[in-house]
Amino acid sequence: MHKLRAAAICVTVMLLAPAGALAKTFTVAVGPPGKVPAHLDLSAFFPSALTIHPDDSVRFQINGFHDIAYLPPGMAPPPLAIPEPGSRAGYIRDAAGAPFWFDSAPKLRVNPIVAQPAGTGLLDPAAYANSGLPSRSTLTGSYVLRFARPSTYRLYCLVHRGMTIVVRVVPRSRRIPAPARVQATAQAQFRAGLHLARRLEAFRPPRLTVLAGHDAGPVSWMRFFPEHLRIRVGQTVTFRVDSMMEPHTITFGPESYTGAIERTLNEPQPVPDGPPAVVFNPLGVYPSEPPGAPLIYTGANHGNGFLNSGMLDTDPHTPNPSSVRIRFTRPGTYHFECVIHPDMDGTVTVTP
Ligand SMILES: [Cu+2]
Numbered sequence: 001m002h003k004l005r006a007a008a009i010c011v012t013v014m015l016l017a018p019a020g021a022l023a024k025t026f027t028v029a030v031g032p033p034g035k036v037p038a039h040l041d042l043s044a045f046f047p048s049a050l051t052i053h054p055d056d057s058v059r060f061q062i063n064g065f066h067d068i069a070y071l072p073p074g075m076a077p078p079p080l081a082i083p084e085p086g087s088r089a090g091y092i093r094d095a096a097g098a099p100f101w102f103d104s105a106p107k108l109r110v111n112p113i114v115a116q117p118a119g120t121g122l123l124d125p126a127a128y129a130n131s132g133l134p135s136r137s138t139l140t141g142s143y144v145l146r147f148a149r150p151s152t153y154r155l156y157c158l159v160h161r162g163m164t165i166v167v168r169v170v171p172r173s174r175r176i177p178a179p180a181r182v183q184a185t186a187q188a189q190f191r192a193g194l195h196l197a198r199r200l201e202a203f204r205p206p207r208l209t210v211l212a213g214h215d216a217g218p219v220s221w222m223r224f225f226p227e228h229l230r231i232r233v234g235q236t237v238t239f240r241v242d243s244m245m246e247p248h249t250i251t252f253g254p255e256s257y258t259g260a261i262e263r264t265l266n267e268p269q270p271v272p273d274g275p276p277a278v279v280f281n282p283l284g285v286y287p288s289e290p291p292g293a294p295l296i297y298t299g300a301n302h303g304n305g306f307l308n309s310g311m312l313d314t315d316p317h318t319p320n321p322s323s324v325r326i327r328f329t330r331p332g333t334y335h336f337e338c339v340i341h342p343d344m345d346g347t348v349t350v351t352p
Pocket of ligand 1: 212222247248249338339340341344
């Protein structure tokens with residue numbers, strides 16, 4: 001009896017030991033693997049391609065508002081923001097006491113399929129897996145995924161369209177770069193991203209145009225180009241989002257008012273029998289004026305100078321426009337900001 005059990009243990013150890021001894025862990029940065037200048041983000045996996053052996057693991061080090069998801073064949077990337085069924089944005093009054101047009105529109109929330117973790121930590125090619133989103137306060141986290149079967153796997157960040165990594169799992173008989181070599185590749189990719197960012201930052205937009213971001217590849221500038229614009233009274237300015245990955249808003253109004261919207265942009269709200277729902281502040285994500293209405297800025301809109309484009313992006317899968325045109329009819333210097341990204345601010349000075 002004892003002999004039998006000992007033999008069984010011995011066989012088990014022999015089956016597991018070789019894989020266990022050889023299995024390696026590779027580190028991938030999700031977001032920049034080092035310090036970046038103010039107002040810059042690099043939305044990419046570093047490295048963006050990786051070759052590993054069966055039973056190797058990848059440790060994803062999250063740095064920013066990212067997740068890591070595997071979509072089984074046939075599954076489309078789920079959207080980040082979805083309407084909350086049966087909800088109403090409702091009963092928000094502006095500074096003059098009037099309701100906003102979106103009173104009866106549904107609240108928008110962060111899609112729980114994107115926000116919540118899914119899967120076991122061992123990649124199943126037939127099943128959805130997700131790290132879940134990092135906490136909004138730290139924006140860091142780590143996620144370890146083990147790959148058992150040789151194949152080519154593409155993983156996505158569901159927040160940033162186009163942000164993907166390809167993991168090739170090849171048989172043990174094939175040689176692959178060691179983890180240290182992979183880190184060197186990641187750093188080279190990082191330096192190339194910083195270099196591209198510097199080139200993009202030198203950009204000057206056309207007349208009477210403000211770009212929110214000026215982006216390419218993994219580079220996302222979280223600033224306006226230009227940050228300060230001077231125009232004549234009666235002129236119209238085009239505010240345009242240039243990013244493939246980042247939505248922005250153009251939000252005019254006193255900083256105390258727009259800052260409060262930014263701080264409460266996505267707030268967890270309790271849900272009975274479930275994790276909290278992350279609901280977007282309608283004042284931030286909806287345009288302040290009904291869709292299609294001309295935007296005319298007087299400095300006194302809605303009683304306190306509030307005028308919001310709502311979410312602007314270039315994603316064809318969202319209903320959001322990518323630009324707005326605003327006509328300025330009164331002299332003054334007006335502050336605006338993006339309520340999604342901290343410290344993304346600008347001014348328009350209107351001269352007589
Ligand atoms: Cu922004």
